[in-house]
Amino acid sequence: EILHIRGGGSAPAPVYTAARSHQRLTVRPGESLWQIAQRAGVGVSVLAHANHLTGRTVLHPGQVLNIPAHTVVAAINHRQERAATRGQTTTYVVRQGDTLWQIAQQFHVQPHSLMQWNRLASASDIQPGSRLTIYTR
Known part of the structure:
Protein backbone atom coordinates (compact mmCIF):
# COMPACT_ATOMS: atom_id res chain seq x y z
CA GLU A 1 0.00 0.00 0.00
CA THR A 85 -21.34 12.82 12.41
CA ARG A 86 -23.40 14.82 14.91
CA GLY A 87 -26.90 15.20 13.57
CA GLN A 88 -28.57 18.57 13.36
CA THR A 89 -32.33 18.90 13.59
CA THR A 90 -34.30 20.73 10.93
CA THR A 91 -38.07 21.21 10.93
CA TYR A 92 -39.75 21.18 7.54
CA VAL A 93 -43.35 22.30 7.00
CA VAL A 94 -45.03 20.16 4.33
CA ARG A 95 -46.46 22.15 1.41
CA GLN A 96 -49.25 21.30 -1.00
CA GLY A 97 -47.97 18.80 -3.57
CA ASP A 98 -44.93 17.67 -1.53
CA THR A 99 -44.13 13.99 -1.43
CA LEU A 100 -42.03 12.22 1.16
CA TRP A 101 -39.60 11.19 -1.57
CA GLN A 102 -39.14 14.79 -2.77
CA ILE A 103 -38.55 16.04 0.77
CA ALA A 104 -36.03 13.26 1.39
CA GLN A 105 -34.17 14.14 -1.83
CA GLN A 106 -34.10 17.82 -0.88
CA PHE A 107 -32.38 17.03 2.43
CA HIS A 108 -30.25 14.11 1.11
CA VAL A 109 -31.81 11.55 3.45
CA GLN A 110 -33.66 8.29 2.89
CA PRO A 111 -37.49 8.39 2.76
CA HIS A 112 -37.70 5.51 5.26
CA SER A 113 -35.56 7.57 7.67
CA LEU A 114 -38.07 10.44 7.43
CA MET A 115 -40.84 7.97 8.21
CA GLN A 116 -38.98 6.58 11.24
CA TRP A 117 -37.98 9.98 12.64
CA ASN A 118 -41.57 11.22 12.40
CA ARG A 119 -43.32 7.96 13.32
CA LEU A 120 -45.21 7.79 10.03
CA ALA A 121 -46.95 4.53 9.15
CA SER A 122 -46.82 5.29 5.42
CA ALA A 123 -45.52 7.95 3.04
CA SER A 124 -49.09 9.17 2.47
CA ASP A 125 -49.41 10.22 6.14
CA ILE A 126 -47.95 13.66 5.40
CA GLN A 127 -50.39 16.54 4.91
CA PRO A 128 -49.84 20.20 3.99
CA GLY A 129 -48.96 22.08 7.17
CA SER A 130 -47.52 18.99 8.90
CA ARG A 131 -44.13 19.51 10.52
CA LEU A 132 -41.43 16.94 9.82
CA THR A 133 -38.29 16.58 11.90
CA ILE A 134 -35.24 15.93 9.73
CA TYR A 135 -31.78 15.00 11.01
CA THR A 136 -28.95 16.25 8.81
CA ARG A 137 -25.22 16.86 9.08
Missing part, protein backbone atom coordinates in the same frame (compact mmCIF):
# COMPACT_ATOMS: atom_id res chain seq x y z
CA ILE A 2 1.39 3.41 -0.96
CA LEU A 3 0.19 6.51 0.85
CA HIS A 4 0.70 9.92 -0.77
CA ILE A 5 0.18 12.89 1.52
CA ARG A 6 -0.44 16.40 0.23
CA GLY A 7 -1.02 19.43 2.33
CA GLY A 8 0.53 20.71 5.48
CA GLY A 9 1.27 24.34 6.14
CA SER A 10 -1.95 26.28 5.70
CA ALA A 11 -3.94 23.40 4.17
CA PRO A 12 -7.10 22.65 6.19
CA ALA A 13 -6.51 18.89 6.18
CA PRO A 14 -4.10 16.56 4.45
CA VAL A 15 -5.44 14.50 1.57
CA TYR A 16 -4.62 10.82 1.28
CA THR A 17 -4.55 8.90 -1.99
CA ALA A 18 -4.81 5.16 -1.72
CA ALA A 19 -2.75 3.22 -4.26
CA ARG A 20 -4.36 -0.18 -3.83
CA SER A 21 -7.22 -2.01 -5.48
CA HIS A 22 -9.83 -0.26 -3.37
CA GLN A 23 -10.48 1.65 -0.19
CA ARG A 24 -13.44 1.31 2.16
CA LEU A 25 -15.73 3.85 3.79
CA THR A 26 -18.40 3.09 6.37
CA VAL A 27 -21.93 4.47 5.90
CA ARG A 28 -22.88 6.91 8.66
CA PRO A 29 -26.45 7.24 10.02
CA GLY A 30 -28.67 9.19 7.61
CA GLU A 31 -25.98 9.36 4.94
CA SER A 32 -26.94 9.07 1.28
CA LEU A 33 -24.97 7.62 -1.60
CA TRP A 34 -24.48 11.17 -2.89
CA GLN A 35 -22.97 12.29 0.44
CA ILE A 36 -20.64 9.28 0.52
CA ALA A 37 -19.56 9.95 -3.07
CA GLN A 38 -18.79 13.56 -2.11
CA ARG A 39 -16.79 12.43 0.93
CA ALA A 40 -14.87 9.90 -1.19
CA GLY A 41 -14.28 12.30 -4.07
CA VAL A 42 -15.92 10.07 -6.69
CA GLY A 43 -19.03 10.28 -8.79
CA VAL A 44 -22.23 8.66 -7.58
CA SER A 45 -22.36 6.34 -10.60
CA VAL A 46 -18.74 5.23 -10.06
CA LEU A 47 -19.43 4.49 -6.39
CA ALA A 48 -22.69 2.68 -7.19
CA HIS A 49 -21.03 0.59 -9.90
CA ALA A 50 -18.09 -0.35 -7.65
CA ASN A 51 -20.54 -1.64 -5.03
CA HIS A 52 -23.19 -3.18 -7.32
CA LEU A 53 -25.80 -0.67 -6.10
CA THR A 54 -28.89 0.57 -7.92
CA GLY A 55 -31.12 3.58 -7.43
CA ARG A 56 -33.37 1.40 -5.24
CA THR A 57 -30.61 0.15 -2.94
CA VAL A 58 -31.11 1.22 0.67
CA LEU A 59 -27.93 2.05 2.59
CA HIS A 60 -27.62 1.11 6.24
CA PRO A 61 -25.43 2.71 8.94
CA GLY A 62 -22.29 0.63 9.40
CA GLN A 63 -22.44 -0.76 5.86
CA VAL A 64 -18.97 -0.76 4.29
CA LEU A 65 -18.62 0.48 0.71
CA ASN A 66 -15.65 -0.04 -1.60
CA ILE A 67 -14.11 3.11 -3.09
CA PRO A 68 -12.39 2.54 -6.48
CA ALA A 69 -8.58 2.77 -6.67
CA HIS A 70 -6.76 6.09 -6.74
CA THR A 71 -9.56 8.10 -5.24
CA VAL A 72 -8.97 10.93 -2.83
CA VAL A 73 -10.41 10.89 0.67
CA ALA A 74 -9.96 13.90 2.93
CA ALA A 75 -8.49 13.16 6.34
CA ILE A 76 -10.13 14.89 9.27
CA ASN A 77 -9.26 15.10 12.93
CA HIS A 78 -11.41 13.76 15.81
CA ARG A 79 -13.16 17.11 16.40
CA GLN A 80 -14.07 17.42 12.72
CA GLU A 81 -15.24 13.79 12.67
CA ARG A 82 -17.55 14.38 15.67
CA ALA A 83 -18.94 17.54 14.07
CA ALA A 84 -19.49 15.70 10.78
Whole structure:
Protein backbone atom coordinates (compact mmCIF):
# COMPACT_ATOMS: atom_id res chain seq x y z
CA GLU A 1 0.00 0.00 0.00
CA ILE A 2 1.39 3.41 -0.96
CA LEU A 3 0.19 6.51 0.85
CA HIS A 4 0.70 9.92 -0.77
CA ILE A 5 0.18 12.89 1.52
CA ARG A 6 -0.44 16.40 0.23
CA GLY A 7 -1.02 19.43 2.33
CA GLY A 8 0.53 20.71 5.48
CA GLY A 9 1.27 24.34 6.14
CA SER A 10 -1.95 26.28 5.70
CA ALA A 11 -3.94 23.40 4.17
CA PRO A 12 -7.10 22.65 6.19
CA ALA A 13 -6.51 18.89 6.18
CA PRO A 14 -4.10 16.56 4.45
CA VAL A 15 -5.44 14.50 1.57
CA TYR A 16 -4.62 10.82 1.28
CA THR A 17 -4.55 8.90 -1.99
CA ALA A 18 -4.81 5.16 -1.72
CA ALA A 19 -2.75 3.22 -4.26
CA ARG A 20 -4.36 -0.18 -3.83
CA SER A 21 -7.22 -2.01 -5.48
CA HIS A 22 -9.83 -0.26 -3.37
CA GLN A 23 -10.48 1.65 -0.19
CA ARG A 24 -13.44 1.31 2.16
CA LEU A 25 -15.73 3.85 3.79
CA THR A 26 -18.40 3.09 6.37
CA VAL A 27 -21.93 4.47 5.90
CA ARG A 28 -22.88 6.91 8.66
CA PRO A 29 -26.45 7.24 10.02
CA GLY A 30 -28.67 9.19 7.61
CA GLU A 31 -25.98 9.36 4.94
CA SER A 32 -26.94 9.07 1.28
CA LEU A 33 -24.97 7.62 -1.60
CA TRP A 34 -24.48 11.17 -2.89
CA GLN A 35 -22.97 12.29 0.44
CA ILE A 36 -20.64 9.28 0.52
CA ALA A 37 -19.56 9.95 -3.07
CA GLN A 38 -18.79 13.56 -2.11
CA ARG A 39 -16.79 12.43 0.93
CA ALA A 40 -14.87 9.90 -1.19
CA GLY A 41 -14.28 12.30 -4.07
CA VAL A 42 -15.92 10.07 -6.69
CA GLY A 43 -19.03 10.28 -8.79
CA VAL A 44 -22.23 8.66 -7.58
CA SER A 45 -22.36 6.34 -10.60
CA VAL A 46 -18.74 5.23 -10.06
CA LEU A 47 -19.43 4.49 -6.39
CA ALA A 48 -22.69 2.68 -7.19
CA HIS A 49 -21.03 0.59 -9.90
CA ALA A 50 -18.09 -0.35 -7.65
CA ASN A 51 -20.54 -1.64 -5.03
CA HIS A 52 -23.19 -3.18 -7.32
CA LEU A 53 -25.80 -0.67 -6.10
CA THR A 54 -28.89 0.57 -7.92
CA GLY A 55 -31.12 3.58 -7.43
CA ARG A 56 -33.37 1.40 -5.24
CA THR A 57 -30.61 0.15 -2.94
CA VAL A 58 -31.11 1.22 0.67
CA LEU A 59 -27.93 2.05 2.59
CA HIS A 60 -27.62 1.11 6.24
CA PRO A 61 -25.43 2.71 8.94
CA GLY A 62 -22.29 0.63 9.40
CA GLN A 63 -22.44 -0.76 5.86
CA VAL A 64 -18.97 -0.76 4.29
CA LEU A 65 -18.62 0.48 0.71
CA ASN A 66 -15.65 -0.04 -1.60
CA ILE A 67 -14.11 3.11 -3.09
CA PRO A 68 -12.39 2.54 -6.48
CA ALA A 69 -8.58 2.77 -6.67
CA HIS A 70 -6.76 6.09 -6.74
CA THR A 71 -9.56 8.10 -5.24
CA VAL A 72 -8.97 10.93 -2.83
CA VAL A 73 -10.41 10.89 0.67
CA ALA A 74 -9.96 13.90 2.93
CA ALA A 75 -8.49 13.16 6.34
CA ILE A 76 -10.13 14.89 9.27
CA ASN A 77 -9.26 15.10 12.93
CA HIS A 78 -11.41 13.76 15.81
CA ARG A 79 -13.16 17.11 16.40
CA GLN A 80 -14.07 17.42 12.72
CA GLU A 81 -15.24 13.79 12.67
CA ARG A 82 -17.55 14.38 15.67
CA ALA A 83 -18.94 17.54 14.07
CA ALA A 84 -19.49 15.70 10.78
CA THR A 85 -21.34 12.82 12.41
CA ARG A 86 -23.40 14.82 14.91
CA GLY A 87 -26.90 15.20 13.57
CA GLN A 88 -28.57 18.57 13.36
CA THR A 89 -32.33 18.90 13.59
CA THR A 90 -34.30 20.73 10.93
CA THR A 91 -38.07 21.21 10.93
CA TYR A 92 -39.75 21.18 7.54
CA VAL A 93 -43.35 22.30 7.00
CA VAL A 94 -45.03 20.16 4.33
CA ARG A 95 -46.46 22.15 1.41
CA GLN A 96 -49.25 21.30 -1.00
CA GLY A 97 -47.97 18.80 -3.57
CA ASP A 98 -44.93 17.67 -1.53
CA THR A 99 -44.13 13.99 -1.43
CA LEU A 100 -42.03 12.22 1.16
CA TRP A 101 -39.60 11.19 -1.57
CA GLN A 102 -39.14 14.79 -2.77
CA ILE A 103 -38.55 16.04 0.77
CA ALA A 104 -36.03 13.26 1.39
CA GLN A 105 -34.17 14.14 -1.83
CA GLN A 106 -34.10 17.82 -0.88
CA PHE A 107 -32.38 17.03 2.43
CA HIS A 108 -30.25 14.11 1.11
CA VAL A 109 -31.81 11.55 3.45
CA GLN A 110 -33.66 8.29 2.89
CA PRO A 111 -37.49 8.39 2.76
CA HIS A 112 -37.70 5.51 5.26
CA SER A 113 -35.56 7.57 7.67
CA LEU A 114 -38.07 10.44 7.43
CA MET A 115 -40.84 7.97 8.21
CA GLN A 116 -38.98 6.58 11.24
CA TRP A 117 -37.98 9.98 12.64
CA ASN A 118 -41.57 11.22 12.40
CA ARG A 119 -43.32 7.96 13.32
CA LEU A 120 -45.21 7.79 10.03
CA ALA A 121 -46.95 4.53 9.15
CA SER A 122 -46.82 5.29 5.42
CA ALA A 123 -45.52 7.95 3.04
CA SER A 124 -49.09 9.17 2.47
CA ASP A 125 -49.41 10.22 6.14
CA ILE A 126 -47.95 13.66 5.40
CA GLN A 127 -50.39 16.54 4.91
CA PRO A 128 -49.84 20.20 3.99
CA GLY A 129 -48.96 22.08 7.17
CA SER A 130 -47.52 18.99 8.90
CA ARG A 131 -44.13 19.51 10.52
CA LEU A 132 -41.43 16.94 9.82
CA THR A 133 -38.29 16.58 11.90
CA ILE A 134 -35.24 15.93 9.73
CA TYR A 135 -31.78 15.00 11.01
CA THR A 136 -28.95 16.25 8.81
CA ARG A 137 -25.22 16.86 9.08
